[in-house]
Amino acid sequence: MKMMITGGAGFVGSHVVKRLQGDHDILIVDSLHPYYSPGWKQRRLNSMAGYKNIQWRKVDICSQEALEALYASFQPDCVIHLAAIPGVQPSLEDPAAYVDADVKGTVNLLSLAAKYQTSRFVFASSSSVYGTDVAGPSREDEELQPVSPYAAAKAAGEMFCRTYQRLYHLPITIVRPFTVYGPEQRPDMALWKFAMKIYHGEPITVYKGRIGRDYTYVNDIADGIAKAALLPAARNRTYNLGNGKVVPIQDLVLEIENALERKAMIEWRDLPLGDVPMTWADTTRAEQELGFRAMVPITEGIRRFADWFLQEGVKR
Numbered sequence: 001m002k003m004m005i006t007g008g009a010g011f012v013g014s015h016v017v018k019r020l021q022g023d024h025d026i027l028i029v030d031s032l033h034p035y036y037s038p039g040w041k042q043r044r045l046n047s048m049a050g051y052k053n054i055q056w057r058k059v060d061i062c063s064q065e066a067l068e069a070l071y072a073s074f075q076p077d078c079v080i081h082l083a084a085i086p087g088v089q090p091s092l093e094d095p096a097a098y099v100d101a102d103v104k105g106t107v108n109l110l111s112l113a114a115k116y117q118t119s120r121f122v123f124a125s126s127s128s129v130y131g132t133d134v135a136g137p138s139r140e141d142e143e144l145q146p147v148s149p150y151a152a153a154k155a156a157g158e159m160f161c162r163t164y165q166r167l168y169h170l171p172i173t174i175v176r177p178f179t180v181y182g183p184e185q186r187p188d189m190a191l192w193k194f195a196m197k198i199y200h201g202e203p204i205t206v207y208k209g210r211i212g213r214d215y216t217y218v219n220d221i222a223d224g225i226a227k228a229a230l231l232p233a234a235r236n237r238t239y240n241l242g243n244g245k246v247v248p249i250q251d252l253v254l255e256i257e258n259a260l261e262r263k264a265m266i267e268w269r270d271l272p273l274g275d276v277p278m279t280w281a282d283t284t285r286a287e288q289e290l291g292f293r294a295m296v297p298i299t300e301g302i303r304r305f306a307d308w309f310l311q312e313g314v315k316r
């Protein structure tokens with residue numbers, strides 16, 4: 001299958017490419033956005049040099065003309081749309097940038113998928129669309145209650161997906177990944193910041209209250225995204241991709257301390273505006289319809305992350 005993977009130089013995207021390479025003709029579209037080091041992204045692309053049938057183009061999905069030229073020449077059978085500016089806190093500082101990349105970029109791709117009658121489209125939304133009111137595992141049919149511009153942009157992207165599906169009969173699968181972690185971790189995420197500070201003997205900031213995340217190992221997420229893209233018949237469905245367990249923040253710190261064999265110094269702060277206290281996935285639908293199941297438990301996942309961090313990450 002001809003697959004266009006937007007954001008393929010990113011943390012999740014590079015693992016999705018790794019999962020799908022060999023069996024498909026892949027075109028990575030990525031602008032190497034400077035949200036964090038473009039050098040990291042280039043390094044991930046360089047590590048794919050040995051893969052067969054892979055090409056990448058430096059194109060901004062907000063540039064409709066450049067995107068259409070590429071789309072028209074490649075004519076993908078499937079689009080896996082992961083390109084976005086991620087991150088909750090920066091979205092409060094510059095919400096318009098999120099509307100551009102995460103909403104306008106998504107609409108540009110949907111318009112091209114409609115025009116060129118692409119038969120499969122997978123959109124990466126986020127667990128953050130569920131908001132703050134998480135008393136139990138979140139189900140896909142719950143009301144969305146975004147509390148940050150990033151989450152609102154993802155919810156808007158979902159709404160455009162469903163609108164284009166109804167307008168143009170585009171088959172679109174939406175996935176909502178829950179806090180992804182593992183080797184190649186994004187440097188703005190808590191796990192990376194904690195590991196770096198604990199390693200260097202600096203204090204880490206931990207938020208007060210009942211704080212926890214449904215941490216999901218990156219290979220499990222990549223597998224779920226691949227399964228959504230490869231469904232025998234594309235479905236207009238939304239799937240949570242998570243581990244189905246909440247790891248309290250204190251337990252995450254303990255796991256990192258054990259894996260790095262160093263003690264953390266903790267400074268407690270209030271949860272900042274825009275952040276949610278907890279994420280927790282109900283994965284029943286993804287298990288039943290995609291055959292998705294997260295396989296890597298947190299202790300093993302943190303050990304794999306720490307191995308990579310000590311060998312490579314810490315030098316970045």
Ligand SMILES: NC(=O)c1ccc[n+]([C@@H]2O[C@H](COP(=O)([O-])OP(=O)(O)OC[C@H]3O[C@@H](n4cnc5c(N)ncnc54)[C@H](O)[C@@H]3O)[C@@H](O)[C@H]2O)c1
Nearest residue numbers: 007009010011012030031032033060061082083084126180
């Ligand atoms: N990492 C997580 O925990 C997590 C959780 C839920 C959802 N997601 C979603 O998964 C996707 C991938 O996230 P990630 O953690 O790999 O982030 P990432 O920043 O590592 O990857 C995103 C990639 O998109 C590219 N990009 C950004 N704007 C672009 C544009 N205008 N044109 C072309 N390329 C552009 C970036 O250069 C980057 O390589 C995102 O859509 C994110 O919102 C991630």
